[in-house]
Amino acid sequence: MKIVVDAYGGDNAPASVISGTVQALQADSTLNVVLVGDVTKLEPLLAVESYDKARLELLDAKEVISNEEAPTEAIRKKQDSSIVKGLRLLNTDADAQAFVSAGSSGAVLTGAVLLLKRIKGINRPALAPILPTVSGGSTILIDCGANPDCKPLNMHQFAIMGGAYAQAELGVNNARIGLLSNGTEDKKGSELTKSAFQLISADEKLNFKGNMEAREMLSGDYDVIVADGFNGNICLKSCEGTAMSMFDIIKKGIYGGGLRAKLGYLLLKPVFKGVKNIMDYNKKGGAVLIGLNKIVVKSHGSSKAESIKASILQAKRLVDKKLVEKVTEVMSQC
């Protein structure tokens, strides 16, 4: 089994990707990676690194798709890009089981949907990040942006896929599923979420806990939070933005608080570091695109080596834990 990695994805590529890949290879001796990108540029960068060369292949791809390009057009035109060539390898090499990229979200999602096959019964694949919780646990948010416009049926399938992902990645059987809404009462919601509520609550195989508010996102009361891609995106970015803003406000307070505040900060530094560590979920891996016949992990655009390493190991874990097979099995019973 091999993990295909986009060497030219993300703000810090290719240095961060090379470094992250090498670290992943060192961390897991059963990992095999195919690094996709301009080989003439990658080779000298890899020459100074120390890793098991038998477990790293290179696949040449001269083009790079930037964040600024229209995804569908870029995927169609740039056939020699790291994203297109990496995804195509999943179709031609049976050993290539997952693709990891920190590149343009739009291009990775569009490319994956266009080039890979959907799992039978799944209408729309969904993007699912794992968020931290106050209690030190994890919560899966599905969808966080692959589908800005959804039908109730899609959201029912997100619940099913989220449950399978929770089992594979978090080891949670019978995941507690919440539906992101504007209130906790059963009757709350938009027309879309009210219809999704009916479908999900009627599915006896799911452990559906009903509507939940965005306020409870990080509470740890849910293993899986189901949302359409637009709302999931808003929820995720609100969390990110608020966390960043609070750090900013605290920092300003410390700078303006004189010697007393600076001393306080020094003493509390380990605590702040711990909080940052909990809130920075990107370090622990990427968002997984679920619903296709191969695993796709989208690492954050600003990923450093640590995040790339985590995303590669996450991709391998999900192949090992047979996430695709699990979703296929559940869908075959629907």
Add this chain to the structure above:
Amino acid sequence: MKIVVDAYGGDNAPASVISGTVQALQADSTLNVVLVGDVTKLEPLLAVESYDKARLELLDAKEVISNEEAPTEAIRKKQDSSIVKGLRLLNTDADAQAFVSAGSSGAVLTGAVLLLKRIKGINRPALAPILPTVSGGSTILIDCGANPDCKPLNMHQFAIMGGAYAQAELGVNNARIGLLSNGTEDKKGSELTKSAFQLISADEKLNFKGNMEAREMLSGDYDVIVADGFNGNICLKSCEGTAMSMFDIIKKGIYGGGLRAKLGYLLLKPVFKGVKNIMDYNKKGGAVLIGLNKIVVKSHGSSKAESIKASILQAKRLVDKKLVEKVTEVMSQC
């Protein structure tokens, strides 16, 4: 001019409402209040307070609408409730210009929409809270929950009303308006927001800054953030939830961090207090329902006296600043 106040709204009513009303009367010598609720219960509570009795009237209402009741049914059935009687007074007493309640959001919104008149041209009133920004300023979010299902036209009107509100409350002319979306690019969004984008950007009277991400909510780059009621609600509650969760995580870190962390906390206490003060936007007033012929301020359900006082003074300020007249004028030019 009188501000009508629901004495039986909120988790801490009527004590918090009485105390907040008395504080507001003390703070503004031109303020007149009508307190609506069970007079036999309110009179003894007021007897121990010190305030200018000439400026406080009581209006008897024996019933209370709880958060658990279905709003439309409760408004129809409980004609002797503080919400229904308070809102009706705005129709019968020309001096009664605004209604303040910390009661059931659903009942206050439904009651206001059913019992008051809409401003000509406005299809849907919208609920607008004011959020803090990192730079110490304020941002208006409109709508945050009155309309879970919107049409593009509604969102265009939210932008117009938000602009008028920014002028009246924040003193900002030509408010910078952002549209909450899943990306900053013009083409990003759901079908709904993409259509709303067209309408808002075509309106030359608006200073439209395009799509914005939820991550920028508290950045201070926008005076008005336009969203449908479902997305706005999710965004608002994500912010609230993340802020609360971060305080929780920091608190846990301090408790678990031994003497060093506790000492650090003591030194940083003023900074934390400042941060809490910035993030706790509910203390500064309520969310305003805009688009009706009278002002309605919805104070947070957990409002203490300080928030009630702020909401009453805010309501008076918006009457003084002629928010209703401003929206009426702008709409007459559309």
